[in-house]
Amino acid sequence: MRLEASSSDYTLLEKIQGIRVSFVALVVTLGAVGIVGMYSAASGSMEPWATKQLIRFVFCLCIMLGLALVDVRVWLKSAYWLYAGVLALLVLVLAMGHTGKGAERWLNLGPVQLQPSELMKITLTLALARYFQGVSAEEIGRIRVLLVPLAIIFVPVAFVLLEPNLGTSLILVAIGGAIFWLAGVRAWKFGLVIGGVLAAIPIIWASMHDYQKSRVLTFLNPERDPRGAGYHITQSKIALGSGGVFGKGFLEGTQSRLNFLPEKHTDFIFTVLAEEWGLIGALSLLALYLVVVGYGFMIGLSCKNQFGRLVAMALSVNLFLYMFINIAMVMGLIPVVGVPLAMISYGGTSMLATMIGFGLILSVCVHRHVRLDRR
Amino acid sequence: MSTDRDITRSRLLTRRAVVLGGLQLGLAGTLAGRMYYLQVVDSDRYRVLADDNRVNLRLIAPARGLLLDHVGVALASNEQNFQLLMIAEQVPDIDASLDLIGKIVGLSDGDRKRIVKDVEHKHAFVPVILRENLSWDDVAAIELNTPDLPGISVEAGHLRFYPLSDAAAHLIGYVGSPAEADMNGNPLLSLPGFKIGKAGIEKFHEDDLRGTPGESQMEVNAYGRMIRELARAPGTPGQDVHLTIDAGLQSYAHERLGQENSAAGVVIDVHTGAIYALASYPGFDPNLFSKGIPADVWEELLNDPKVPLTNKASAGQYPPGSTFKMVTALAGLESGAIDLNHEVTCTGSMTLGDHEFHCWKKGGHGTIGLTDAMAHSCDVFFYDVGHRAGINAIAATAAKLGFGAKLGLDLPGERPGLIPTKAWKEATQGETWQQGETLVNAIGQGYVKSTPLQLAVMTARLASSAMTLPHLTKQVDGQSSTRTDWPPLRFNPAHVEAVLAGMEAVTDYGTGQHCQIPDPAMHMAGKSGSAQVRRMSAYEREHHIHSDSLPWKDRDHALFVGYAPVDAPRYACAVIVEHGNHGADAAGPVVRDLLWEAQKRDLARVSVASDTRLSTRNLSAPG
Numbered sequence: 001m002r003l004e005a006s007s008s009d010y011t012l013l014e015k016i017q018g019i020r021v022s023f024v025a026l027v028v029t030l031g032a033v034g035i036v037g038m039y040s041a042a043s044g045s046m047e048p049w050a051t052k053q054l055i056r057f058v059f060c061l062c063i064m065l066g067l068a069l070v071d072v073r074v075w076l077k078s079a080y081w082l083y084a085g086v087l088a089l090l091v092l093v094l095a096m097g098h099t100g101k102g103a104e105r106w107l108n109l110g111p112v113q114l115q116p117s118e119l120m121k122i123t124l125t126l127a128l129a130r131y132f133q134g135v136s137a138e139e140i141g142r143i144r145v146l147l148v149p150l151a152i153i154f155v156p157v158a159f160v161l162l163e164p165n166l167g168t169s170l171i172l173v174a175i176g177g178a179i180f181w182l183a184g185v186r187a188w189k190f191g192l193v194i195g196g197v198l199a200a201i202p203i204i205w206a207s208m209h210d211y212q213k214s215r216v217l218t219f220l221n222p223e224r225d226p227r228g229a230g231y232h233i234t235q236s237k238i239a240l241g242s243g244g245v246f247g248k249g250f251l252e253g254t255q256s257r258l259n260f261l262p263e264k265h266t267d268f269i270f271t272v273l274a275e276e277w278g279l280i281g282a283l284s285l286l287a288l289y290l291v292v293v294g295y296g297f298m299i300g301l302s303c304k305n306q307f308g309r310l311v312a313m314a315l316s317v318n319l320f321l322y323m324f325i326n327i328a329m330v331m332g333l334i335p336v337v338g339v340p341l342a343m344i345s346y347g348g349t350s351m352l353a354t355m356i357g358f359g360l361i362l363s364v365c366v367h368r369h370v371r372l373d374r375r
Numbered sequence: 376m377s378t379d380r381d382i383t384r385s386r387l388l389t390r391r392a393v394v395l396g397g398l399q400l401g402l403a404g405t406l407a408g409r410m411y412y413l414q415v416v417d418s419d420r421y422r423v424l425a426d427d428n429r430v431n432l433r434l435i436a437p438a439r440g441l442l443l444d445h446v447g448v449a450l451a452s453n454e455q456n457f458q459l460l461m462i463a464e465q466v467p468d469i470d471a472s473l474d475l476i477g478k479i480v481g482l483s484d485g486d487r488k489r490i491v492k493d494v495e496h497k498h499a500f501v502p503v504i505l506r507e508n509l510s511w512d513d514v515a516a517i518e519l520n521t522p523d524l525p526g527i528s529v530e531a532g533h534l535r536f537y538p539l540s541d542a543a544a545h546l547i548g549y550v551g552s553p554a555e556a557d558m559n560g561n562p563l564l565s566l567p568g569f570k571i572g573k574a575g576i577e578k579f580h581e582d583d584l585r586g587t588p589g590e591s592q593m594e595v596n597a598y599g600r601m602i603r604e605l606a607r608a609p610g611t612p613g614q615d616v617h618l619t620i621d622a623g624l625q626s627y628a629h630e631r632l633g634q635e636n637s638a639a640g641v642v643i644d645v646h647t648g649a650i651y652a653l654a655s656y657p658g659f660d661p662n663l664f665s666k667g668i669p670a671d672v673w674e675e676l677l678n679d680p681k682v683p684l685t686n687k688a689s690a691g692q693y694p695p696g697s698t699f700k701m702v703t704a705l706a707g708l709e710s711g712a713i714d715l716n717h718e719v720t721c722t723g724s725m726t727l728g729d730h731e732f733h734c735w736k737k738g739g740h741g742t743i744g745l746t747d748a749m750a751h752s753c754d755v756f757f758y759d760v761g762h763r764a765g766i767n768a769i770a771a772t773a774a775k776l777g778f779g780a781k782l783g784l785d786l787p788g789e790r791p792g793l794i795p796t797k798a799w800k801e802a803t804q805g806e807t808w809q810q811g812e813t814l815v816n817a818i819g820q821g822y823v824k825s826t827p828l829q830l831a832v833m834t835a836r837l838a839s840s841a842m843t844l845p846h847l848t849k850q851v852d853g854q855s856s857t858r859t860d861w862p863p864l865r866f867n868p869a870h871v872e873a874v875l876a877g878m879e880a881v882t883d884y885g886t887g888q889h890c891q892i893p894d895p896a897m898h899m900a901g902k903s904g905s906a907q908v909r910r911m912s913a914y915e916r917e918h919h920i921h922s923d924s925l926p927w928k929d930r931d932h933a934l935f936v937g938y939a940p941v942d943a944p945r946y947a948c949a950v951i952v953e954h955g956n957h958g959a960d961a962a963g964p965v966v967r968d969l970l971w972e973a974q975k976r977d978l979a980r981v982s983v984a985s986d987t988r989l990s991t992r993n994l995s996a997p998g
Contacts, residue, residue, distance in 0.1 A: 013588060240414060242418065242422040320403075
């Protein structure tokens with residue numbers, strides 16, 4: 001591999017200056033919203049969540065800035081290795097899960113709990129970007145060229161499905177699809193696949209037994225069970241709706257304060273915020289996410305190498321998917337699939353994964369003038 | 376490397392990025408649309424649902440209206456009452472706490488069983504009543520031990536208190552927890568500890584006394600725990616009910632009747648129909664009912680032959696005996712069967728067909744007129760009058776004087792008594808009326824039944840010449856029930872005068888002469904009566920075995936009716952002493968004492984004076 005620019009092109013100072021302060025400010029704003037959410041969810045207390053979230057955020061912020069300074073060529077070179085390493089972790093948790101109790105998604109490494117499927121979103125992105133870095137626009141037209149990246153996507157998807165974690169598997173497929181699209185895979189191929197899947201659904205459905213159908217329906221739509229997840233989503237809609245345009249006010253959310261909201265500090269944190277801050281707050285948060293996603297796209301577009309472009313944009317799409325699935329879920333648009341709201345929900349792995357993604361986007365930004373050979 | 380190729384690739388990617396970005400904007404737009412739908416379009420609906428979630432309405436029991444006598448003395452009031460409550464979830468060791476409480480204030484095994492059951496059936500944060508009706512000492516002892524009793528608290532409530540205790544039990548009634556049958560969906564009735572009127576005035580005026588409950592809006596969390604009070608709408612306390620009763624006379628009457636085994640009496644205002652005293656002895660302590668009556672006490676009350684739970688004054692039906700002779704006399708005069716100068720020769724008995732009807736006086740009264748016949752209560756005279764007038768004339772007169780039907784007393788449980796007619800006998804027994812039966816009923820025996828209240832009303836109507844109706848309610852909700860404009864009694868005044876003269880003669884020189892009121896200004900007129908409980912056998916008559924040598928329950932009832940003062944009648948009174956033998960001996964002195972006491976208290980004047988104070992309506996005192 002021949003590099004058109006070496007790392008000696010940038011001094012550390014230049015790299016630090018290359019970090020977009022405005023991007024970091026946006027990330028800090030997201031983190032701050034999360035801490036306010038934790039404070040609200042605890043009815044106006046820093047305990048038990050806000051303080052921990054703050055510490056985590058500061059920790060993750062350091063990691064993000066550290067990663068931003070790592071040369072993009074290091075990422076390129078190690079992409080497959082990282083992918084292979086996380087894939088090994090996935091297999092490991094699956095093996096441990098089978099010996100443990102049921103679905104085990106977590107890898108317990110002493111004080112740090114790790115969810116390998118979260119990390120897979122990043123390493124999958126790196127691996128695919130690495131692959132398409134070396135594929136020309138013409139070559140992408142050949143089916144044979146797509147076999148390897150398809151395998152890169154579906155091997156981890158298969159493991160994540162086995163956990164079982166349908167939500168993350170679908171996100172992995174979506175990220176892969178986004179990279180395929182950006183890399184230039186022909187539009188008709190997407191049409192073919194989507195059409196095929198849609199055509200297969202009724203055939204598979206018709207061949208299933210009633211109890212299997214029922215199981216699938218409940219899995220896809222927990223609202224079918226009004227006492228379980230259905231209750232959750234109903235309460236969430238009540239909280240959102242009763243917030244109205246201007247919200248009930250900071251710490252005045254009755255649905256969250258009186259514990260009618262389930263999982264209020266994790267999956268339903270958006271509801272807590274929207275109940276207290278209303279439509280105005282909800283739209284502002286949505287806009288904040290869109291600005292960050294758009295920023296990631298701009299960084300991608302300004303990058304001089306395909307690897308960086310794909311990494312920055314795919315990670316932005318990842319953030320968007322996270323946000324979209326969570327918010328659509330708590331608003332009752334899609335089934336409850338257990339996806340947290342990136343940067344805002346309580347939880348270390350999700351935040352760490354998202355901030356690693358931000359670190360990589362920043363790294364792409366810092367090193368956007370680096371040119372990489374296709375091979 | 377090929378820069379051109381890379382540029383191509385970069386341009387393709389830019390186009391693709393724009394499409395992808397557009398797709399994301401579209402999805403974000405969907406989210407924004409959904410937010411708008413939930414938080415703007417449907418917001419009102421969700422606001423209602425959110426409030427439904429968190430707001431729990433709790434009723435606050437209204438204070439029950441007081442029962443007051445005619446001048447405002449309390450007959451039923453609300454006493455502060457202390458309850459001991461426990462919130463199970465705050466008690467680390469329930470058994471240990473109950474042991475300690477048992478040592479301090481005492482807990483029966485029954486209490487403990489109920490507590491354990493309540494704790495099992497209720498949420499851990501719902502207070503459970505450990506004990507009610509704590510004394511001040513109990514409260515102080517609990518407060519002293521507060522550090523050792525987490526989760527235990529003392530709460531103030533209300534307990535219905537009846538200051539007159541037994542003396543007005545039948546009249547006032549009592550309150551108790553609503554029975555299953557009382558439940559009509561009114562949530563107030565399900566409130567723990569809520570009591571409703573179960574008997575007497577408490578029951579009759581339940582709607583006035585109850586009031587409307589207040590409402591407390593409590594915020595509750597998802598588990599139903601009360602968090603705080605959001606709003607409170609105070610209820611309306613129940614209306615106070617002013618009665619015509621005089622607390623002093625009522626207590627006196629109870630005490631006076633208590634000198635006999637079992638008795639009942641009524642004192643009524645002849646002009647207004649206001650009842651000043653209505654007593655039945657023996658009574659019971661209604662305070663026991665508000666606290667929850669012990670089962671053994673209840674059993675004892677139920678099985679007592681003197682029926683302490685029955686209000687004998689308005690629900691006890693007795694043959695009126697000779698006190699009915701005024702009715703027979705008036706019936707004879709009004710029907711034209713006899714005139715004012717009618718005389719009968721009493722030989723000690725009268726023969727009708729093959730039956731002999733005896734006078735109470737062996738040997739007879741000789742030739743006797745109406746006045747003397749009443750004074751000495753000659754049975755033969757009234758056999759004759761009854762025979763001449765016929766049972767239907769007697770029944771018509773009796774009806775006008777208030778017999779044979781309920782008088783519409785504002786108190787539950789009133790009984791109608793019975794006045795027989797020919798038609799009645801045919802309808803109920805399928806037999807024709809016998810002439811001899813007229814004779815028996817003419818002296819208040821046989822089928823005739825009346826309540827002491829009806830006897831008092833008869834006396835009042837005779838004394839006032841008005842169709843007075845009795846009532847106990849003086850004023851409720853600012854509405855005065857006192858009435859003086861009763862329709863006149865449509866009898867020939869001369870006939871009524873003659874009957875009243877006979878009643879005066881009774882206390883002047885007749886059977887009641889020994890029980891005249893000593894103060895001439897307060898003199899009373901009256902009539903005695905004895906009612907056979909068991910028909911005398913020929914053997915007993917022959918061997919001069921008198922009622923007073925029989926077992927108590929077989930002895931005659933003693934009755935007496937009277938009014939006073941003779942010159943300007945104001946008070947009428949009727950008394951029955953169950954199994955008291957001779958009316959003049961047993962019941963007469965009681966009537967005398969009640970009428971005497973009523974006059975000494977000058978109840979009518981006091982009542983009217985208080986009435987002008989109670990209401991804006993000015994009532995003129997008639998007579």
